[in-house]
Amino acid sequence: MQQPDDKHTNENQHTNPRLSSTTPSATASRKQGIICNLPAPWIPYAELMRLDRPAGFYAFYIPYLIGLSYGACLADPIPSPTRLSTLGGIFFIGCIILRGAACAWNDNVDQEFDRKVARCQNRPIARGAISTTQGHVFTAALTLAGAPLFIFLPVECSYHAVPITILFGAYALMKRITNYPQVVLGFPFAWGILMSCAALEIHPLGERFRVPTLSLFVANILWTMIYDTVYAHQDIKDDVKAGVKSMAVRFADSTKTLASTLAAIQVGLLIVVGWQADFSLIYFLGTCGGSAVALGSMLARVDLKEPASCAWFFHRGFWYVGGSIVVGLFGEYLARLQGLEVPQVGAFI
Structure with missing residues (x-):
């Protein structure tokens, strides 16, 4: 039920037509x-x-941007901005399709839960505007629609598409059997980093790049756990009643402490990335420093008892945290592309 969609605003202003006679018809739309x-x-x-x-x-989409900018820093020869832009466009289209398929699958298997959660009651399948069969057919059609994009990518990218698809499918079922569905969700998101590197014909898990790549991979999983747990606090009361499991429900009274701990580890892993990949101060200031400030300030400000505040954290986190990571990596790439001599962190130690 916490498949990332957007702010709760307006969505919780509707109730389920199957539960109330005062609501719009099943085909009503926002x-x-x-x-x-x-x-x-x-x-x-x-x-x-x-x-x-x-x-x-x-x-x-942001993990793919992270992967492209990270891979561009490792590549030899350094890829051109045109190539990065082209790949970014392909992944942009692919993520629209992937997100659509993931949300369609999630809403279909979660429809009974959604009817019990105020924020989700007006989703198309929950309100009856789309049938279960139509939802499954649409999910399959979207999944197949993404296949032609691989014509424009190295064959290795298709190997990464399989676990990404399976993991997104599995995530929708995890909230029934574990309190940690956010951990599962983090894997397909982070896997976009590996696919992006493959698109640049980089082997990120080879001996040379294994440590920084795995550190970046885990850092993205932790980031997903943080923002999706905060996001899930919007529905925590309804989730408890409906029997939905999540880290928000499991750590309801200590989410900020947990999120702060995960954020500290995330920043630590980003530092490991820069250290092991021999990145310059540009990366450390932009990616490590920027994400540390963003995470710290946002966690201090968010009010987990206010759904609007949780939605704000979810929405703005991609710009502030994700943006910091991408900007630092892309800055590192541009410096290398231009042959700039930027001091390494080791020079100051």
Whole structure:
């Protein structure tokens, strides 16, 4: 139920038509954002893909940007900005499709839970605008729709697509059997880093790059655990009643302590990345320093008892934390591309 979609705003203003006679009909729609002008029969499917709620898209796309900028720093020869932009565009389209398929699958298997959670009651399958069968057919169609993109990528990328797809499928079931579905969710997101490196024909888990790559991979998993646990606090009361398991439910009274600990480890791992990959001060200031400041300030500010504050953390975290990581790595790439002599951290120790 915590498949990242967007802020809770407006979504919890609707109740389930199957539960209340005062609500809109099953085909009613919020009609927000870019989906407003679509033909009426298409709108529930656009909602199912979360096309009207872009924030969750960043959760899918930013790891690919991290992977591209990281891989560009390791590559020899250094890839051109044109190549990076082209790959970024391919992954942009792919993440729209991937996110749509993941959300469609998640909403279908979670429909009974969603009808018990105020924020999720008006989702298309939960409210009856799309049937279970239609939802599964749509999920399969979206999954297949992403296949042609691999024509433009090295064959190794297709090998990474398999575990990503399986893990996103498994995540939707985890909240029934474990209090740690956020851990499972972190893996397919972080796997985008490996696919991006493969797109640049880098072997990130080879002996030379194994330690920094695994450190970056785990750091992204921890980041997912942090923001999705905070995000899940929006629904914590309903989740407890519905029997949904999550880290928010498990650590309800100590989430900030847990998140702060995970954030400290995340920043530590990002430092390991720079140290092992021999990155310059640009990376350490942008990626490590920027993400440390962003995580610290946001965790201090967020109010877990206020759904709007949890939604703010989720939305802004991609810009502040994710943005810091990407900016630091991309800055490192540009410095190497231009042949700039930037001091290494070791020079100051």
